[in-house]
Amino acid sequence: MEGILEDLLENDLSCAPHVVARIVAEVTADRSSVREVAARLDPAQRAGLRPLPMPLPMVGGIDALYSGLDVDPRDHDLLVAISLRLDDRLDPLLDFDGRTAADIAAGPIGPLIHMHAGRVQLSDPRLAIWLRATTSTTSAARVHRRLHRVFHRRGERVDADWHRARASTGLDPTTANELTRIAREHSEAGLSERAFHLAAEAAAHTVGTDRDEATLVAGVAAIAAGYAVEAARRLAGLFPGGEERYRLQGLGGLFVAQAHLRGAVPEVDLDALRPRGDDPEHWYSWARAAAFAAVLCAERGDRLGMRSWLEALREGTARTGAEHELRDPVVALAWLVLGDHDVDDVRGAGPLTGGMLQALHAAIDGDVDHGLRILAVGDSGIGVEVDPFVAGFEASPLVGAYRAVVEVLLLMWRGDMGAARDRMIRASLELPVAIPFAGLGVVIARRLDLAVLGRLGPFARSLTAALPAPVRIDQLVDRGIEAFLDGASEEAASCMRVWRDRGAPQTTLSVPGLEEAIVVTEPALRHRHRIEPPEIALAQQLRLRITGCSDEDWRMERDRVVAETRTLTSPFSRGRVEAMIGTRSLIRGDVELGREHLATAVKLLELSGADAWARAVEVRLRRLGTQERPTVVVGDPLASCRRVWRSVLTAREFDVAMLVVEGASNRDIADSLHVSVRTVEVHLGRVFAKLEVRTRVELTVLAHRIGQYV
Structure with a gap:
């Protein structure tokens, strides 16, 4: 499937994975045939936003397979009937044809059909496309009328009415x-x-x-x-x-x-849409519509819109007595999705306001495994409940997509990156995973590809292409992660600085970012509403402490950070923190300690399935194994040093430090910065204290060591 998706992307015919899976099921996995079919679809059909035509379009490859097929009219009508019926039961088709199954199997079209256990199908799904494309409208209507009579005699009204409607002009x-x-x-x-x-x-x-x-x-x-x-x-x-x-x-x-x-949720005149009378059924429908709008606003961070629709929900449920069954769980879901950690643990019923909401609550309370078990029970069909929020659609693909995205998210939070990616791929082949939570599934698919592959694979790229143009997902962090894992740390830091300058946009439901590349110290960014388990928040705090504290503070903090890191149960979260501890140790010259933490990080990241992160850390370990040979730094050897020191030095201290590293004397620095030599000496003393060095030579060695290891 990856090869087919890649081929479609290369030919500017990208399709959502579940659309490609459908084409493959009906056309077989021949790339050229799939490409031909995709070329006949419009962009909305390729993105899964419109149904595929029934049957799929006829293309040259399919026509070439069957253009020489020559069967008598009776056999042809039977083949057409098989391609037109609503299900694959054999008995109605035998009533239609009049022959026994054995006679049909022994006849000329026997090789073209497959009969087993009371079912009948065309041996090759492409034959259905060819039959329906080459059968005239008149002939197809005649077969539909015959099928109508068959099902009418059998008392099967649905099939009878379907074929009667299809036969009518x-x-x-x-x-x-x-x-x-x-x-x-x-x-x-x-x-x-x-x-x-x-x-x-x-x-x-x-x-x-x-x-x-x-x-x-x-x-x-x-x-x-x-x-x-x-x-x-x-x-x-x-x-x-x-x-x-x-x-x-x-x-x-x-x-x-x-x-x-x-x-975005469209802005509408609520008064114009409200029910005109007192009919409870109308007000209940209004309440459900308001519930959808409120949750959709929450998914998109629209707090004002959400509040407005929650008021409409309260009005509707007050008129129908549905406060407990509909209002309370939807209010809890909306506030949780918006990022409020303090919402009441209200449980509704069914797949969304019941199982999904309860699973998220369990995870953010620190028990991700319990959350996954809750989802597993719901997916098993045991004790299926009606969900007033999505009543009648509990088993729909869209509701399934919401639950699948949450399951993948919980697997990520647990640190099982490889398993999460496998689950996302399976879900994307069956469900519209790009819709839930304002495109969160696409963001997750991209981050998982980067963690496992180190690049965006065809599944993530196809899902991204399937998003409508107005749906915005921030891709700066993705670019930063890809550059970081490829060893281009300055490019990664540049992406993250732009991301920070743009307000650090991120999803409320937490997905892994790139805290290794830049220190985000602004309180507004640190305390942004995020929904995540406690240990994901702890790992973030540890990363900030590792990258944000001065060398003097690090000497006192290191043991505490190491001890807290060992409490992390997610192999992915702990592996990233171990790698950062190792890197900081190497910068300070403690090679053996750095090697120990990096080796631990590799094992943990491999355990999590984050192969690309593991490979990136292995590069540092291999570099340590060849230290007797000089490390060649491509580009600016001090780029990483500049990035690290900007976070711990003032602007003037930073200027003085970098000029010292470049070999300038105090007099040269004073002339360059238009200050006195005494001022340079004061700034340099503060630099020495913060970076825990004693001489200009030690400062220069430290700068180049940062360039070597970061």
Whole structure:
């Protein structure tokens, strides 16, 4: 799959991984065929924001496979019927054809189909594409009519109505209501795409209120599958003239779709959208829409918008008596996502306000394993509960994507970077993981690729390309990490300085950054709201203490930092801190101690699966093993020294120190800085005290040692 994704990226045809998985399932994994199909899709389809066409487009490679196929009309109709039916049961197809399974298997088309355990499929999924592309509309309608009669005789109304609708060339209202009803059932069962197609077919065959209902079901099924463009188009069609109850039921789904496409929850006139009467059902739908809007605002850091929608939620639930089941857990979820550590541990029910919220609470209380167990129980199907927040969509792909992103996040917090990346890849092949938490899944996928590979792989790049343009994820930290792991520490520091100057944008749900490259000491940045387990916060504090304290303070702090580092259970967090302790020890000339900490870091980082971080630390260890040979520093040998000393010296002390390292005398420095020699001597004395050196020679050696090891 990686090779296919890479090929599509190279040909400017990037697709979301779950879209590629679908194409591969229907076309096989031949790269040229997948590329041909992708070229026939529009950008929204490639990004997973619109459904793929049914069937997939005919391309040259598929046509070449079957252009010589010559079968009699009876066999051809049977093959077409297999490609058109809603499921793969064998009995209805035998009723359609009139022959036994043995007779069909022994006939000319036997090699083209696979029959087993009462099921029948085409042996090659590409044949379905060829059949439906080369069969005339008239012939396809005739087969649909025959299938309608078969299912009607069998008393299977859904299939009968589906094929009757597909055979019709005009409106056929008699089929619409049943298709809409079954679409709702399919949606609740998690079959969002099939629900969408059934409801869309129903909407095409009716008018008025029935059309509004079918449009609603099609729209909410679309967003449940991750089809934000399709959902926005369908649900927007209910405004302003649609039936009020259907407008209100579709409002939450419309908010989800538009927030993903626009990067923000749309600003709307709440008074214009509120229910006009006192119908409790309408007010409950309004409350659910407000709940969606509040959580979406929280995901995007919009505190003012979140508060406004929470007020609307309180109004709606007060009118319906749903304060406990809907309001309280949604309020808790919204505040938690926004970054409030002090929210009440309110537990709702079902996959999001129940399991996901409880798992996050367990993790930030320090028990990540408990959080993962909570998610595992929910995914097992044991004790499945209705979640009032997403009622009817508990099994949908979108809800599954939220839970998968949280599971990967918890694995990262536990320090299992390799396992987290594997889980993210599996999830991205099945679910729309780019939508939850304002694109957090994409940020996580990128950081995991960097930790494991040292570069962005095709999965992360494909997910990034699938994001709508207005969705912003900050990529400066990613560039900094990649440069740092590649040994370009000054480039990494430059990226992080720009990131800091831009306000240090970061997700509220904590993902690994690059604290090694720059000291962020501003209180506003240090105390930004972050949701993370206590030991992730401890590791961050330790990194700040290692990089931010002076050499004099480090002499007193080192033993305490080492002792606290040993309490970290995450191999990734501890490995990074051990590497920083080792580097600081090397800079001070304690080579054996530095070697010990670096070796520990390598083992821990390898254990976590963060292979790229482990390789970066191994480079330093190998350098220690060849110290008898001079280390050649490419570029500015003092670049790293400048970066480190700027964090512990004043601007004037820094200028004096660097001029000393460059060989200038006190008189030369005084003339250069337009100060007295006595002032230079005072500044130099402070530099010696802070960096714990006694002579100009020791200062120069220290500067070059920093360049060698940092």
